[in-house]
Amino acid sequence: MSHSPDLRRIAILGSGAGTNARAICEYAQSRQDSYRVALIVSTSETAGMCSVARDFDIELMVLPPTGDYSAILIQALHERGIELLALAGFMRLLPSAVIEHMRGNVLNIHPALLPAFGGKGMYGIRVHQAVLDAQAPTTGATVHLVSPMYDEGAIIAQSEIAVPEGVAATELQGLVKQLEHSLYPAAISAFLRKK
Ligand code: GRF
Numbered sequence: 001m002s003h004s005p006d007l008r009r010i011a012i013l014g015s016g017a018g019t020n021a022r023a024i025c026e027y028a029q030s031r032q033d034s035y036r037v038a039l040i041v042s043t044s045e046t047a048g049m050c051s052v053a054r055d056f057d058i059e060l061m062v063l064p065p066t067g068d069y070s071a072i073l074i075q076a077l078h079e080r081g082i083e084l085l086a087l088a089g090f091m092r093l094l095p096s097a098v099i100e101h102m103r104g105n106v107l108n109i110h111p112a113l114l115p116a117f118g119g120k121g122m123y124g125i126r127v128h129q130a131v132l133d134a135q136a137p138t139t140g141a142t143v144h145l146v147s148p149m150y151d152e153g154a155i156i157a158q159s160e161i162a163v164p165e166g167v168a169a170t171e172l173q174g175l176v177k178q179l180e181h182s183l184y185p186a187a188i189s190a191f192l193r194k195k
Helices: 017-028 048-055 070-079 096-099 125-133 169-194
Strands: 007-014 036-042 060-062 084-087 107-109 138-145 155-162
Touching: 007 017, 007 125, 017 036, 017 096, 017 169, 036 048, 036 070, 048 060, 070 096, 084 169, 107 169, 125 169, 155 169
Parallel strands: 007 036, 007 084, 036 060, 084 107
Antiparallel strands: 107 138, 138 155
């Protein structure tokens, strides 16, 4: 990806398919004045995140499978002048030392309208099944600041849809993912502009 050298630099951290990471990279590539994805960090060598890094020619870092990785991650963020860390399907608890190093500039996306359907154990398809079980009329996606507790930081952007009648949890997950892909890249851009 070729970008002007003075663009704000962000890193994306994830464990899964990497569809949000891909949407963020596509946004950064198509709006060359937005931000630059300078690093992708994955928790596994086989996660979809790694293909995103390859497809967009972005530096990839794979975290060690066990142990405290704070020091190596902080060093990598520091050396690359990363201003914002975007979590996208990150399935490990982010050490508070990393949040402190980033001085609070860590964002996450959650596939529901927080504070509803968030917290420990609320991830993946479980979120959408819980929305259906509660017969919630609407659902959506939330971008929030990351605090040391899951899903508890300040909300910075939300996008909402009506829950279609008779929809299956997997279909709802797909609909919400589509929302995430437009909400998250733009929310990162707006957040950086306000800083
Ligand atoms: C998304 O649904 C996001 O809201 C949640 O984890 C999922 C990651 O999906 N935090 P992907 O890896 O970006 O496809």
